[in-house]
Amino acid sequence: MMKLQILWLALVLIVVEANAVKQGINATIPALIVFGDSIMDTGNNNNLPTLLKCNFPPYGKDYPGGFATGRFSDGRVPSDLIAEKLGLSKTLPAYMNPYLKPEDLLKGVTFASGGTGYDPLTAKIMSVISVWDQLIYFKEYISKIKRHFGEEKAKEILEHSFFLVVSSSNDLAHTYLAQAHRYDRISYANFLADSAVHFVKELHKLGARKIGVFSAVPVGCVPLQRTVFGGFFTRGCNQPLNNMAKQFNARLSPALDSLDKELDGVILYINVYDTLFDMIQHPKKYGFEVADRGCCGKGLLTISYMCNSLNPFTCSNSSAYVFWDSYHPTERAYQVIVDNLLEKYLSKVY
Numbered sequence: 001m002m003k004l005q006i007l008w009l010a011l012v013l014i015v016v017e018a019n020a021v022k023q024g025i026n027a028t029i030p031a032l033i034v035f036g037d038s039i040m041d042t043g044n045n046n047n048l049p050t051l052l053k054c055n056f057p058p059y060g061k062d063y064p065g066g067f068a069t070g071r072f073s074d075g076r077v078p079s080d081l082i083a084e085k086l087g088l089s090k091t092l093p094a095y096m097n098p099y100l101k102p103e104d105l106l107k108g109v110t111f112a113s114g115g116t117g118y119d120p121l122t123a124k125i126m127s128v129i130s131v132w133d134q135l136i137y138f139k140e141y142i143s144k145i146k147r148h149f150g151e152e153k154a155k156e157i158l159e160h161s162f163f164l165v166v167s168s169s170n171d172l173a174h175t176y177l178a179q180a181h182r183y184d185r186i187s188y189a190n191f192l193a194d195s196a197v198h199f200v201k202e203l204h205k206l207g208a209r210k211i212g213v214f215s216a217v218p219v220g221c222v223p224l225q226r227t228v229f230g231g232f233f234t235r236g237c238n239q240p241l242n243n244m245a246k247q248f249n250a251r252l253s254p255a256l257d258s259l260d261k262e263l264d265g266v267i268l269y270i271n272v273y274d275t276l277f278d279m280i281q282h283p284k285k286y287g288f289e290v291a292d293r294g295c296c297g298k299g300l301l302t303i304s305y306m307c308n309s310l311n312p313f314t315c316s317n318s319s320a321y322v323f324w325d326s327y328h329p330t331e332r333a334y335q336v337i338v339d340n341l342l343e344k345y346l347s348k349v350y
Helices: 002-023 078-085 120-126 131-149 151-160 169-179 185-205 223-229 239-262 273-281 331-346
Strands: 032-036 108-110 162-166 210-214 266-270 290-294 321-323
Touching (some): 078 331, 120 169, 131 185, 162 185, 169 185, 239 266, 273 290, 321 331
Parallel strands (some): 162 210, 210 266, 290 321
């Protein structure tokens, strides 16, 4: 009889575990908390006095219901896709959404703001939320969790949630030009990487224990950079800009590795550069047809207000494109990146 009970219990545990795997990679991560820029913004810029907005068509044309929510893509963005992978929800709410209810905070939020960066000057130029101000909003978020759900719940979210930090593209592509009197390309990339490490330390001080930091992406290969700097006929990648991104990564990766050894918890460097670069160089390998221009408008310079419903050139099949506008990938491209990287890195978080 005892043997039968043990066997029955073992079978129940196997079923429960299989169910957890089916729902998401792991049911022990209670929330996803995200900091960063437009790659992860799900609508925080909507009510800001900035030109960097996208809460109008055709943005969101492939989003459930076809709504333009303030996501810089045709559909969902990585913060949504990662939340879904973790079995939390299909979309991750923007913290600045005025209609959020306390219970909407429990599975996580994104503080990300399109156009921001590690350099405080980046957010200032674009009139968006700096990553450092995002930390202030995070403190407010934790206070709300404590007030509505108690200290224990706040402790659980801090210790067991997955925290993601995604920035650097705007610093490298835009703000460097305004900072060139103070830095050369290498020293500016190093300054940004050191700022990212400082950000992670501050986040850890606030109680976060599972932190992933995205590498810089090959920002010199986005359609806008190819159009402006890639040569009129060739439209090649802006190599000096890609070299700055590589320098940022070369400094960030070992710094985060040593921080991981020094601090309790898990600190991960997530290499996005190689996957996206390979997708841009070999789109057909991933099932894409176009990688050198965006789907919206003519896709060469089109971004934000230039990507609008009056533009007659927007493609009908965004999933054939790596880029949605001249700067941001399509939902399908984001999905490929998330699928390629997440299983590999998330196994280290449990």
